[in-house]
Amino acid sequence: QQAPRQASASHHDHSHGREGLILESWLNWLDKLVNECLDERGVLNLEALDKRFSFQAESGAMAAAGEKERGASGYAKLADKLWRAIDSGDVALAESMIESIDKDSMLTFGKYAIRSICEKDQALVQSAVNKKEFWKVVQLAHFGSVHQQALAAKEVQQLSSPQAPASSRDLVKRAEKDVTTINSILVPYQGGDVKRLAGLLRKGTPEQRVMAAQALNGLCGMGLSEKVAASLSNPATIREAVALLQKECDSPADKRGPPPQAASASAGASAGVGGSPLFKEW
Structure with a gap:
C-alpha cells in the first residue's frame, strides 16, 4: 500500500x-x-x-x-x-x-x-459498558466509525443475549427503538426528501414530529427553503413546526437536565425527545 x-x-x-x-x-x-x-x-x-x-x-x-x-x-x-x-x-x-x-x-x-x-x-x-451507558453502546454500533461499530456491535450482542440481565436487554431494546426513530428522519434528511419529512411532521410520532421539524429547518439552511415552503404550504402546518421547534428550545430538560423518567443518562432510559440521550445527540 x-x-x-x-x-x-x-x-x-x-x-x-x-x-x-x-x-x-x-x-x-x-x-x-x-x-x-x-x-x-x-x-x-x-x-x-x-x-x-x-x-x-x-x-x-x-x-x-x-x-x-x-x-x-x-x-x-x-x-x-x-x-x-x-x-x-x-x-x-x-x-x-x-x-x-x-x-x-x-x-x-x-x-x-x-x-x-x-x-x-x-x-x-x-x-x-462499564458506566452502563447502553444507549451510547447502541449509538456507536449504528453511527460510530467502522471500528467503533464493530466493537460496539459485539457488546450489544452480549447485552441482548438471554444470559444478560433483563434490565440490560430492556435498555438495549429501547435504545434500538430510538435508533429506528432517528433513522426514519435521518434517511429522508440526508436524501433531501422534503415530502417525506413533511409527512412525518404531520402524522409521525411525537418524537418524529419534533425531529422532522428540526430536519426541515436544517434543510432550509442548505438551500432548500423554497422546496420546504412548498411542502408546508398550509400556514397551520408551518405554525405547528415553529411551535415544535420553540417548545424544544424552551424545554425544561435543556435547562434542568434529564427529566425524572430518564432517571439517568447512564441508564439509557428512553423517555421521549427530552429524555432519550440518543434523541438529544441526534
Missing part, C-alpha cells in the same frame, strides 16, 4: 493554500488501510485488523538501526499527539506533523496512528 505524498511539491501546488487538504488526503488513506480488513458484508473483521496492525512483524525500515526505537516510542507519541490536534480542530498542527514524516516511514507511522485510534475506540466502548 503506497503512502500518500503529503509533502510533495505537486500536492502543495494543487492545494492553493487551502488548509485541510493534506489532512483529508491522509485520513482517506488511513480509511483505505482499515477498509482492507472489511469482510464481504462490509463489516470490519476485528481479528484481521488486529493481525494487520499488531506490529508482531515490522518492515525492513523498522528493523533499521535507530528506527525501531523511534517506531516504538516516537511514532506512538506522535500519533497520539496528532489525534489530539485533530480532536481540538488544530488542522495546521496536524498537517505539520503529517508532513514531518518522510515518505518511506509513512506506512509505519500510519499503522501506529491506526493502532492509537483503535485503542481510543476500545476505551470509549468499554467506558460506556
Whole structure:
C-alpha cells in the first residue's frame, strides 16, 4: 500500500493554500488501510485488523538501526499527539506533523496512528459498558466509525443475549427503538426528501414530529427553503413546526437536565425527545 505524498511539491501546488487538504488526503488513506480488513458484508473483521496492525512483524525500515526505537516510542507519541490536534480542530498542527514524516516511514507511522485510534475506540466502548451507558453502546454500533461499530456491535450482542440481565436487554431494546426513530428522519434528511419529512411532521410520532421539524429547518439552511415552503404550504402546518421547534428550545430538560423518567443518562432510559440521550445527540 503506497503512502500518500503529503509533502510533495505537486500536492502543495494543487492545494492553493487551502488548509485541510493534506489532512483529508491522509485520513482517506488511513480509511483505505482499515477498509482492507472489511469482510464481504462490509463489516470490519476485528481479528484481521488486529493481525494487520499488531506490529508482531515490522518492515525492513523498522528493523533499521535507530528506527525501531523511534517506531516504538516516537511514532506512538506522535500519533497520539496528532489525534489530539485533530480532536481540538488544530488542522495546521496536524498537517505539520503529517508532513514531518518522510515518505518511506509513512506506512509505519500510519499503522501506529491506526493502532492509537483503535485503542481510543476500545476505551470509549468499554467506558460506556462499564458506566452502563447502553444507549451510547447502541449509538456507536449504528453511527460510530467502522471500528467503533464493530466493537460496539459485539457488546450489544452480549447485552441482548438471554444470559444478560433483563434490565440490560430492556435498555438495549429501547435504545434500538430510538435508533429506528432517528433513522426514519435521518434517511429522508440526508436524501433531501422534503415530502417525506413533511409527512412525518404531520402524522409521525411525537418524537418524529419534533425531529422532522428540526430536519426541515436544517434543510432550509442548505438551500432548500423554497422546496420546504412548498411542502408546508398550509400556514397551520408551518405554525405547528415553529411551535415544535420553540417548545424544544424552551424545554425544561435543556435547562434542568434529564427529566425524572430518564432517571439517568447512564441508564439509557428512553423517555421521549427530552429524555432519550440518543434523541438529544441526534
